[in-house]
Amino acid sequence: MVFAIHLCYNTAMPKIVDHEEQRKHIAEAMWRVILRDGMEGATVRRVAAEAGMSAGALRHYFKRQDDLLVYAMRLVNERVEQRIMGLVRESLPPVEKAVRLLLEVIPLDEERRAEMDVWFSFMEHVRHRPDLEGVPENRLHFFISQVVAYLHHEGLLQEGLDLQLEAERLYALIDGLAVHALLESERLGPETVERVVRTSVERLCRHAQ
Amino acid sequence: MVFAIHLCYNTAMPKIVDHEEQRKHIAEAMWRVILRDGMEGATVRRVAAEAGMSAGALRHYFKRQDDLLVYAMRLVNERVEQRIMGLVRESLPPVEKAVRLLLEVIPLDEERRAEMDVWFSFMEHVRHRPDLEGVPENRLHFFISQVVAYLHHEGLLQEGLDLQLEAERLYALIDGLAVHALLESERLGPETVERVVRTSVERLCRHAQ
Numbered sequence: 001m002v003f004a005i006h007l008c009y010n011t012a013m014p015k016i017v018d019h020e021e022q023r024k025h026i027a028e029a030m031w032r033v034i035l036r037d038g039m040e041g042a043t044v045r046r047v048a049a050e051a052g053m054s055a056g057a058l059r060h061y062f063k064r065q066d067d068l069l070v071y072a073m074r075l076v077n078e079r080v081e082q083r084i085m086g087l088v089r090e091s092l093p094p095v096e097k098a099v100r101l102l103l104e105v106i107p108l109d110e111e112r113r114a115e116m117d118v119w120f121s122f123m124e125h126v127r128h129r130p131d132l133e134g135v136p137e138n139r140l141h142f143f144i145s146q147v148v149a150y151l152h153h154e155g156l157l158q159e160g161l162d163l164q165l166e167a168e169r170l171y172a173l174i175d176g177l178a179v180h181a182l183l184e185s186e187r188l189g190p191e192t193v194e195r196v197v198r199t200s201v202e203r204l205c206r207h208a209q
Numbered sequence: 210m211v212f213a214i215h216l217c218y219n220t221a222m223p224k225i226v227d228h229e230e231q232r233k234h235i236a237e238a239m240w241r242v243i244l245r246d247g248m249e250g251a252t253v254r255r256v257a258a259e260a261g262m263s264a265g266a267l268r269h270y271f272k273r274q275d276d277l278l279v280y281a282m283r284l285v286n287e288r289v290e291q292r293i294m295g296l297v298r299e300s301l302p303p304v305e306k307a308v309r310l311l312l313e314v315i316p317l318d319e320e321r322r323a324e325m326d327v328w329f330s331f332m333e334h335v336r337h338r339p340d341l342e343g344v345p346e347n348r349l350h351f352f353i354s355q356v357v358a359y360l361h362h363e364g365l366l367q368e369g370l371d372l373q374l375e376a377e378r379l380y381a382l383i384d385g386l387a388v389h390a391l392l393e394s395e396r397l398g399p400e401t402v403e404r405v406v407r408t409s410v411e412r413l414c415r416h417a418q
Binding site: 121124125127138141171195196199 | 330350
């Protein structure tokens with residue numbers, strides 16, 4: 001289920017020759033091990049086994065375990081940002097676009113659940129690793145400020161709003177929903193998540209209420 | 210700083226004879242170890258050393274490490290609930306009481322930061338421990354539904370609101386703020402948190418806007 005990130009490389013894997021592709025393949029193997037065994041279980045040996053190679057071969061691509069960790073984190077970020085950029089280019093009514101953009105960072109399908117799940121494990125780990133260099137920053141606050149600025153630019157926001165405060169509110173709401181959609185999905189299904197997000201965007205806008 | 214949970218038992222500790230007190234003392238030692246070294250570092254040996262006893266003596270109070278883990282989690286919950294019950298009994302104007310109740314679960318001082326920090330580590334750990342029995346449930350959703358019901362009961366809410374949806378929204382907002390207040394405190398200080406919570410409660414109410 002959650003282990004099926006993108007392609008299942010385990011069966012009948014074609015030879016991957018490209019260095020960068022191989023690094024992605026290893027990072028995705030690390031994700032699967034973390035999803036299965038938690039961060040504590042993500043040893044070089046297990047990740048290598050999951051990737052179908054020896055620990056020595058893995059070290060050819062990542063000299064230190066920390067290099068792999070940082071790379072695997074960056075790869076999660078990149079995937080999310082690629083999906084967001086795809087949506088930004090779509091032609092949609094502004095409120096609809098804002099709602100769709102915000103929903104994009106909430107784990108409502110298996111792919112995003114896996115991403116969020118592994119991201120949690122990364123976050124909890126790096127909290128206790130102040131020595132770790134190159135950890136990608138969380139750009140969600142910036143992203144959500146941009147969504148609020150977009151609605152403002154389109155002339156849709158109610159008058160007199162403090163944009164910075166509204167961005168902070170929406171950021172907390174979306175991140176909270178993302179956590180709950182992952183951990184409390186029995187209660188909080190995709191439909192409710194969408195209603196909450198839509199209601200929240202509409203309340204910020206002039207006429208949509 | 211964050212290690213100073215309640216009393217510092219490390220120096221000149223008086224003899225604690227009460228069994229339950231000793232269990233609390235050990236659980237608090239576990240919190241300090243988790244705050245310092247993360248969940249991975251919270252071995253029986255280290256917790257016992259932090260509590261100033263041998264691993265054998267610790268096992269007198271908690272037969273298995275999991276018993277200690279579950280007890281230490283329940284103790285966090287209990288402390289938060291005690292503070293909330295104290296506030297519930299206070300005589301305050303309803304909107305003010307709602308705001309104060311919601312702020313109570315956001316880590317705005319060192320004690321609550323430590324609680325939330327250690328709670329995070331617990332949560333991340335138990336996600337990968339479906340075998341663990343007795344893990345206390347997260348009662349925050351219920352608590353926040355109660356705050357919304359209280360405002361409704363006081364006749365303060367705007368007409369036509371879907372109370373269940375509003376509880377879900379407020380729950381996501383408060384939990385998101387709690388995470389951000391812990392992890393992004395450089396940007397999100399106590400004053401901003403209070404403004405966000407107050408604005409959100411006032412927007413739900415008839416006249417306060």
